[in-house]
Amino acid sequence: MSCIKVDSLSKSYGSIKAVDEITMSVKSGKVFGFLGPNGAGKSTTIKLLTTLIHPSEGSLTILGIDAIKNPLKVRHKIGVVLQQPSYEPTLSVEKSLEKYGMMWNVPKKERKSRMEKLLVDFDLTEFRKKRNEDLSIGQRRRVQVAREFMHDMDLLFLDEPTAGLDPSARRKLLDYLKDRVKTGLTIFFTTHILTEAEYLCDEIAIIDKGKILAIDTPDALKNRFGKEKTIKIHLLENQQEISSLLSGIPDCKIDFNTGTNIIIHSEKSELVLMKVLRILSDNGIKIDDLSAVPTNLEEIFLKMVEENVSNH
Amino acid sequence: MFPIIRLVNRNLTISINPAFLLWQIIFPVIYIFIAGFAYSSLIQEVPFGTKGLAYPAFLASGMIGFNIMNSTLVSGIIIWNDRKYGMFEQIMSGPFTRPHYILSNICTIGIIGLVSAALIAVIGYPVFFDSIEFSLVTIPLIVFAAVTGSVLFGSIASIIATKLRSSEGFNVILNTAFLFFAFVSTAFYPAAGAPEPLKTAFYLNPLTYLVDIIRAGIFGEVSELVILEMGILAIIATILFIIATKLLTKLDF
Numbered sequence: 001m002s003c004i005k006v007d008s009l010s011k012s013y014g015s016i017k018a019v020d021e022i023t024m025s026v027k028s029g030k031v032f033g034f035l036g037p038n039g040a041g042k043s044t045t046i047k048l049l050t051t052l053i054h055p056s057e058g059s060l061t062i063l064g065i066d067a068i069k070n071p072l073k074v075r076h077k078i079g080v081v082l083q084q085p086s087y088e089p090t091l092s093v094e095k096s097l098e099k100y101g102m103m104w105n106v107p108k109k110e111r112k113s114r115m116e117k118l119l120v121d122f123d124l125t126e127f128r129k130k131r132n133e134d135l136s137i138g139q140r141r142r143v144q145v146a147r148e149f150m151h152d153m154d155l156l157f158l159d160e161p162t163a164g165l166d167p168s169a170r171r172k173l174l175d176y177l178k179d180r181v182k183t184g185l186t187i188f189f190t191t192h193i194l195t196e197a198e199y200l201c202d203e204i205a206i207i208d209k210g211k212i213l214a215i216d217t218p219d220a221l222k223n224r225f226g227k228e229k230t231i232k233i234h235l236l237e238n239q240q241e242i243s244s245l246l247s248g249i250p251d252c253k254i255d256f257n258t259g260t261n262i263i264i265h266s267e268k269s270e271l272v273l274m275k276v277l278r279i280l281s282d283n284g285i286k287i288d289d290l291s292a293v294p295t296n297l298e299e300i301f302l303k304m305v306e307e308n309v310s311n312h
Numbered sequence: 313m314f315p316i317i318r319l320v321n322r323n324l325t326i327s328i329n330p331a332f333l334l335w336q337i338i339f340p341v342i343y344i345f346i347a348g349f350a351y352s353s354l355i356q357e358v359p360f361g362t363k364g365l366a367y368p369a370f371l372a373s374g375m376i377g378f379n380i381m382n383s384t385l386v387s388g389i390i391i392w393n394d395r396k397y398g399m400f401e402q403i404m405s406g407p408f409t410r411p412h413y414i415l416s417n418i419c420t421i422g423i424i425g426l427v428s429a430a431l432i433a434v435i436g437y438p439v440f441f442d443s444i445e446f447s448l449v450t451i452p453l454i455v456f457a458a459v460t461g462s463v464l465f466g467s468i469a470s471i472i473a474t475k476l477r478s479s480e481g482f483n484v485i486l487n488t489a490f491l492f493f494a495f496v497s498t499a500f501y502p503a504a505g506a507p508e509p510l511k512t513a514f515y516l517n518p519l520t521y522l523v524d525i526i527r528a529g530i531f532g533e534v535s536e537l538v539i540l541e542m543g544i545l546a547i548i549a550t551i552l553f554i555i556a557t558k559l560l561t562k563l564d565f
């Protein structure tokens with residue numbers, strides 16, 4: 001069953017198309033990752049899906065409910081951790097969890113037991129009596145994420161939940177989320193960190209400039225681009241004419257960041273590399289360093305984003 | 313209804329703290345007794361309708377109006393903090409609507425205003441004692457004043473809170489506005505003796521109307537002027553409430 005169904009959804013701010021006709025569908029009981037650089041439109045998408053803002057165009061069905069017609073009905077069934085911090089500065093950690101449960105109409109007894117469990121699960125017991133305003137940014141983020149689990153939900157939206165967390169807290173949170181998904185929760189998760197998306201998500205959408213560039217499983221994304229290799233060549237001296245020398249080589253994409261660094265993406269890397277080396281030696285250009293590695297997901301991601309930029 | 317009650321519960325939890333109680337209840341009560349009796353030697357009697365009021369009784373009744381106004385600061389502070397600390401978005405992404413949020417704020421300041429005004433009335437009772445004239449309209453008039461005053465000043469505080477993002481700007485403007493309302497009014501001294509321009513200024517101030525209505529209720533002098541003041545207060549409150557609601561509804565995320 002589809003938990004989220006989005007069709008040609010757009011949101012414009014003046015002339016900026018923050019979200020540009022995205023279409024996707026998210027399956028129940030899975031983690032769906034939304035991956036993109038800063039300003040890609042991740043937060044705007046989350047705000048649209050959580051009914052905080054109205055789309056300029058398109059349709060939106062969340063948990064089988066038309067979210068544009070019945071936003072409140074949707075909000076009763078979802079949890080949301082937004083990108084920006086959210087807390088009651090003067091309340092203690094435990095009191096803010098307790099009150100949040102109250103706001104969600106969780107019975108008092110249940111609130112208490114959930115709170116105790118979350119304090120442990122999120123390593124918050126140590127400062128449970130501390131006021132939120134006295135916590136560090138990372139501690140506060142943990143409280144914010146933990147707080148959302150005070151209430152029941154079918155679908156949870158997390159907008160860069162690991163921002164501000166140290167590596168161990170980050171890993172703990174991802175593992176906690178994995179556990180919750182096993183109990184039937186669906187998660188919509190945004191990040192600009194690829195390894196995170198790879199670790200947690202069953203499906204990943206790559207988004208940039210408001211457009212979805214690809215949607216697939218992490219493995220399929222790798223397979224699709226996996227034949228490709230990245231060749232990096234570092235020249236000893238700056239060579240201004242290098243781009244025209246190499247421009248005739250087929251089946252590859254070459255970047256010349258500076259006059260000394262050449263980065264080549266190609267699915268026929270051996271052939272391309274031979275041609276490049278011949279041209280370099282014919283012209284007496286010396287190589288300082290050379291490496292060829294399979295393109296990882298990070299580079300696929302960067303490449304897609306770059307191509308998207310150059311298409312504009 | 314229940315979502316509003318849950319939000320009121322949360323509002324009261326975050327608003328009520330020792331500093332607030334000091335400012336809202338202890339300080340006014342002390343002021344009534346100290347200033348009330350200290351100034352009595354200067355102001356023997358305040359003419360009021362057909363009778364004269366002892367200054368402490370005049371001051372205590374004015375303090376109730378001032379207190380109702382003051383409690384609406386809470387609504388401005390809640391809205392401003394909720395935006396600054398991301399709770400507005402959080403609440404709006406939960407099982408609540410903007411009308412829930414707005415109504416819960418009004419209920420919160422209504423409760424704080426009524427409870428603290430009642431406490432002041434009870435503690436200040438000895439100073440009213442002589443002049444008080446309970447009638448059928450006493451309680452309705454005070455409740456009318458509390459509700460209309462809460463909506464009116466709550467809307468002003470909320471408009472300021474939605475318009476200003478910086479902490480300095482918000483505090484300075486809110487406090488200046490409320491200080492002006494407090495001192496350019498008949499809450500603490502009678503309009504009768506004041507020079508003409510100041511007297512006019514008194515009657516450009518909704519707190520004057522609020523206090524006049526409360527006094528009319530407590531001391532049993534409901535004149536035509538008071539009825540006119542009730543009408544004006546209700547109209548201003550409605551207009552400001554509509555503006556405040558519009559602004560809150562338009563707030564972007």
Ligand SMILES: Nc1ncnc2c1ncn2[C@@H]1O[C@H](COP(=O)(O)OP(=O)(O)O)[C@@H](O)[C@H]1O
Pocket residue numbers: 013016017018036037038039040041042043044045564565
């Ligand atoms: N309220 C707003 N008003 C104007 N522009 C906005 C607003 N919110 C977002 N944007 C713009 O929309 C684009 C996408 O922003 P956002 O969704 O926050 O990206 P991300 O979360 O992926 O970093 C950016 O160019 C941003 O400047």
Ligand SMILES: [Mg+2]
Pocket residue numbers: 039042043044083159
């Ligand atoms: Mg974002």
